[in-house]
Amino acid sequence: MSVAKRNNVRVRGSGPRAMVFAHGFGCDQNMWRFVAPEFERDYRTVLFDHVGAGHSDLNAYDPARYSSLQGYADDLLQIGRELRLENAVFVGHSVSAMIGALASLQDPAMFGSLIMVGPSPRYIDDDGYKGGFSAQQIEELLSFLEENHMGWSAQMAPAIMGNPDRPELAEELTNSFCRTDPEIAKAFARVTFMSDNRADLPRISARTLVLQCSEDIIAGQQVGEYVQKQIPRSELVMLNATGHCPNLSAPDEVIAAIRAFV
Amino acid sequence: MHLSDPSHDRDPASVEDLDDLYENAPCGYLSLRPDARIAKANRTLATWVEYEPAEIPGKPMTDLLNVAGGIFFETHVRPLLRMQGFFNEFAIDMVTKAGNRIPVLANAVERRDEAGGLLFTRLTIFRATDRRRFERELLDARAAAEAARQQSEQLRILTEASLRAERETAELREQFIAVLGHDLRNPLASLSAGARMMLRVRSPEEAVKFEAMMQNSVARMAKMIDSVMDFARGRMGGGLTLGQRAFQALEPVLDQVVAELASAHPERAIEAHFDLGTPVHCDAPRIAQLFSNLLGNAITHGAPDAPIRVEGQVRNQSFELSVANAGQPISEKAMERLFQPFYRGEVRPSQQGLGLGLYIASEIAKAHGGTLAVTSVQDETRFTFSMPLAPPAL
Numbered sequence: 236m237s238v239a240k241r242n243n244v245r246v247r248g249s250g251p252r253a254m255v256f257a258h259g260f261g262c263d264q265n266m267w268r269f270v271a272p273e274f275e276r277d278y279r280t281v282l283f284d285h286v287g288a289g290h291s292d293l294n295a296y297d298p299a300r301y302s303s304l305q306g307y308a309d310d311l312l313q314i315g316r317e318l319r320l321e322n323a324v325f326v327g328h329s330v331s332a333m334i335g336a337l338a339s340l341q342d343p344a345m346f347g348s349l350i351m352v353g354p355s356p357r358y359i360d361d362d363g364y365k366g367g368f369s370a371q372q373i374e375e376l377l378s379f380l381e382e383n384h385m386g387w388s389a390q391m392a393p394a395i396m397g398n399p400d401r402p403e404l405a406e407e408l409t410n411s412f413c414r415t416d417p418e419i420a421k422a423f424a425r426v427t428f429m430s431d432n433r434a435d436l437p438r439i440s441a442r443t444l445v446l447q448c449s450e451d452i453i454a455g456q457q458v459g460e461y462v463q464k465q466i467p468r469s470e471l472v473m474l475n476a477t478g479h480c481p482n483l484s485a486p487d488e489v490i491a492a493i494r495a496f497v
Numbered sequence: 498m499h500l501s502d503p504s505h506d507r508d509p510a511s512v513e514d515l516d517d518l519y520e521n522a523p524c525g526y527l528s529l530r531p532d533a534r535i536a537k538a539n540r541t542l543a544t545w546v547e548y549e550p551a552e553i554p555g556k557p558m559t560d561l562l563n564v565a566g567g568i569f570f571e572t573h574v575r576p577l578l579r580m581q582g583f584f585n586e587f588a589i590d591m592v593t594k595a596g597n598r599i600p601v602l603a604n605a606v607e608r609r610d611e612a613g614g615l616l617f618t619r620l621t622i623f624r625a626t627d628r629r630r631f632e633r634e635l636l637d638a639r640a641a642a643e644a645a646r647q648q649s650e651q652l653r654i655l656t657e658a659s660l661r662a663e664r665e666t667a668e669l670r671e672q673f674i675a676v677l678g679h680d681l682r683n684p685l686a687s688l689s690a691g692a693r694m695m696l697r698v699r700s701p702e703e704a705v706k707f708e709a710m711m712q713n714s715v716a717r718m719a720k721m722i723d724s725v726m727d728f729a730r731g732r733m734g735g736g737l738t739l740g741q742r743a744f745q746a747l748e749p750v751l752d753q754v755v756a757e758l759a760s761a762h763p764e765r766a767i768e769a770h771f772d773l774g775t776p777v778h779c780d781a782p783r784i785a786q787l788f789s790n791l792l793g794n795a796i797t798h799g800a801p802d803a804p805i806r807v808e809g810q811v812r813n814q815s816f817e818l819s820v821a822n823a824g825q826p827i828s829e830k831a832m833e834r835l836f837q838p839f840y841r842g843e844v845r846p847s848q849q850g851l852g853l854g855l856y857i858a859s860e861i862a863k864a865h866g867g868t869l870a871v872t873s874v875q876d877e878t879r880f881t882f883s884m885p886l887a888p889p890a891l
Contacts, residue, residue: 261572265580329572372564379565381636382588382629383573412580413573450532452559452567477532477557479571483579484531484615 238313242283243290246318248275253320254497255281255346257311259329259353260427262413263289266328269486274493278324283314285331287419289412296419304330304430308337315345322347324497325441328482329353329453330427332462337432339441349443350493353479354462355454356432364433367455373428380421436465443469444496446489450477470496525601525622531615533558533575542622547593563598566590574605578618582607588629591622600629672839677725684714684721724853727860728838737860739783744776744887747784747816751809754788762796766804773809777816778887779865787861787869790854791820791880798878800824814886815867821879827871835871858882 238244245264254274256267264282271280284291285307300306311334315323325346327335332354339346358366359373443466447459456473463471472492476485519526525542529535535556543550546561559567566589577584583606591599602625608616691711698704727737748771755769777784795805799822806821827835834840836859839852855869858880862869867884 259572262576262580266576268580368564375563376565376568379569379590382632383569409581410577410584413577450557451571453571477534478575480576480579483576484533 238310238317241286241292241295242310242314243292244281244283244314244318246279246281247271248278248280250276250278252278252347252497253281253318253323254278255283255311255315255320255323255325255335257283257325257327257331257335258285258288259327259331260423261329265289265412266480266482267326268483270326270482270489270493273486273490281314281318281320281323285334285423286310287423288415293416293419296416298422301422302426304334304337304426304432307331307334307426308341311335311338312342312345315342320345324348324350324493326350326352326493327354329355329479330430333430333432333435336435336439340435340438343440346441348497349439349441350446350496351443351462352446352482352489353448353451353454353459354445355458356436356462356465357430358428358453359431361431364461365455365457367452367458368428376428377421377424380424381417433465436462437467439466440468442496444492445469445471446474446481446492447471448474448476448478448481451479453479472496525620525624527558527620527622529558529618529620531617533570533618535561536617545593545599545624546591547595561591563590563592566592578605578607579615582609588625588632599624600626602628669838673725673728677721680721681718684717687711687714688718724857727857728853737857737864739780739861739864742778742780742888744778745781745784746773746776747771747779747781747809748773750781750785751788751807751818754785754792755807758789758792758796765796765801767792767807768804769807769809771807771809773811773816775811775886777811777884779816779884783861783864787858787882788818788820790858791818791882794854794880795820795822795878798822798824811886815883816886817881817883819879819881821877823876824878826875827873827878832871832873836869 243264254271256264256271258264258266263284267282271282274280286301287293287296297306300309314320315338321344323346325335325339325348327333327349329352332349332351333356335346335349335351339349355366357364358368359370360366360368445459445463445466447454447456449456451459459471463469472495474481474485474488474492476488478484481489520540522539522541525545526537526539527535527542528537535553535558538550538553540550543553546553559570562570569587569589574584574587574589583604585604586602587605588600588602591601593599601622603620603622605618605620607618610616688711691707691714694707695704698707751769751771755767759765759767792805792807799805803823807819809816809818811817831840836855838856840855859869862882862884865884866888867882869880869882871878871880873879
């Protein structure tokens with residue numbers, strides 16, 4: 236199984252630099268559908284699905300490898316090496332902001348700039364740190380996620396996994412952008428919401444842009460400000476967009492902020 | 498709105514009041530602005546969440562959801578609506594003004610302008626306390642069934658393992674009895690011969706000679722019995738046990754072993770060099786036994802014309818003892834079984850022991866938290882025992 240197939244890597248556009256888009260917890264690379272095409276004229280754009288999401292190879296899902304964000308960062312590094320990325324722009328949404336940070340710590344030459352959309356280094360409150368959630372609330376979330384299988388069923392898995400491009404399956408593919416094996420979804424939620432990458436932030440050497448939404452219940456403004464303060468060469472841009480997914484709800488604002496930064 | 502038959506206009510029972518249908522429908526209606534704040538809610542929904550209808554417009558949708566529901570709304574519902582325009586049959590938990598949870602099921606659809614821009618999002622909401630509870634029970638039952646399956650699988654593995662262990666022990670026991678019976682027969686036969694010859698001695702010198710021969714046989718039998726006891730303790734009692742362990746100066750103990758074996762084999766050269774300088778926390782008689790087994794082994798298997806080299810030293814907080822002999826290297830096949838009980842190399846029957854020497858030596862090493870390793874190349878076979886000077890707790 237090649238890395239490209241494992242992570243459903245899609246390369247488009249052309250330009251001297253590459254721009255890698257990484258989706259966060261919940262959905263897949265379609266999260267970037269309103270943003271990535273805008274950069275295809277000037278950049279080689281790279282989109283991919285984390286293993287366990289979208290059209291990645293679910294058979295490659297190894298609970299041990301993906302029991303920490305490092306496993307996802309290792310995948311990103313493998314993708315980067317395969318595409319010979321150097322001084323690329325990394326755009327990571329939500330938990331992928333930290334996945335990109337981990338990858339850039341390991342290979343600082345791969346990404347010259349990091350763009351973090353709604354990042355959080357830790358979701359659970361800690362002494363003197365407000366992540367926004369209590370441990371108990373995160374446990375509730377994990378149990379609640381089971382109740383929304385998004386129409387996943389064992390019989391459908393082969394159709395979902397094997398035939399992304401067959402329109403006759405469109406009906407069955409309802410919700411497919413945000414659907415995966417519920418066990419994997421739960422494990423990814425656990426890794427995401429239990430992570431703590433605060434200690435990694437001060438070591439990031441890449442230029443970093445933090446895009447902070449208004450009224451984001453998942454990564455609040457104080458979290459975005461914390462991230463900006465901890466990363467040495469970073470700046471923060473407040474977006475008017477509300478919620479956690481400005482890449483979908485306010486793509487123009489996100490595109491403008493990325494352009495201004497790179 | 499006009500109905501075609503004017504006669505119905507006057508009959509309130511036959512005219513649907515659409516405003517009333519919206520406000521008091523048997524389901525909740527919510528309309529969200531593009532920023533996910535509530536534009537409008539019907540009275541049914543307001544009643545469910547225990548707000549005055551006028552309090553609701555302008556609130557962020559997530560204010561009406563519990564934390565898990567809010568995260569799901571932001572990570573799944575909103576993105577999916579933007580991507581496919583609708584999202585049906587999702588479960589979510591709302592909360593009342595007082596903080597009570599209301600499990601609901603919802604459908605949502607985006608109303609878009611011609612360019613695809615989002616105008617607002619409509620949600621239809623059904624209370625689903627019983628259904629959600631039932632689904633939760635199904636999930637719990639599935640989890641319980643999965644746990645039970647895993648438990649029985651584990652039990653099966655355990656049972657198989659203990660059966661296998663039982664079978665192995667039985668096999669060992671049989672081997673053990675066979676080897677013991679066979680090997681005790683030789684010295685016993687020579688004892689019996691010695692006793693018969695005693696009847697026919699003609700001089701006291703001859704008697705002394707036979708007595709020494711018989712003592713030799715007795716010593717061999719005693720050694721076999723000791724080994725067998727160690728083996729039985731080690732194998733069947735879950736590891737060899739040590740006696741009192743204390744900090745011991747080992748050099749005299751090691752010298753004694755060299756002296757004993759040298760006097761039994763005066764024809765062999767043993768070059769021993771010990772440089773410890775510090776006591777070792779161990780069961781000294783056991784270390785002597787280990788060393789004696791290694792040295793005896795080297796004498797039996799080593800080239801008779803080359804010296805056996807013994808070195809003992811302390812390095813990096815550990816005690817190291819190595820015994821090296823010249824001769825044919827041990828074959829790779831033999832290496833695999835070297836430390837297993839009853840393994841015997843190719844030697845003359847008169848020299849054969851029970852095949853327990855190296856097994857017991859390695860058990861003694863393990864009991865001391867140490868290791869017994871072997872390297873065998875052309876012209877040199879070397880056994881190296883190594884153990885920490887002191888147990889980790891000290």
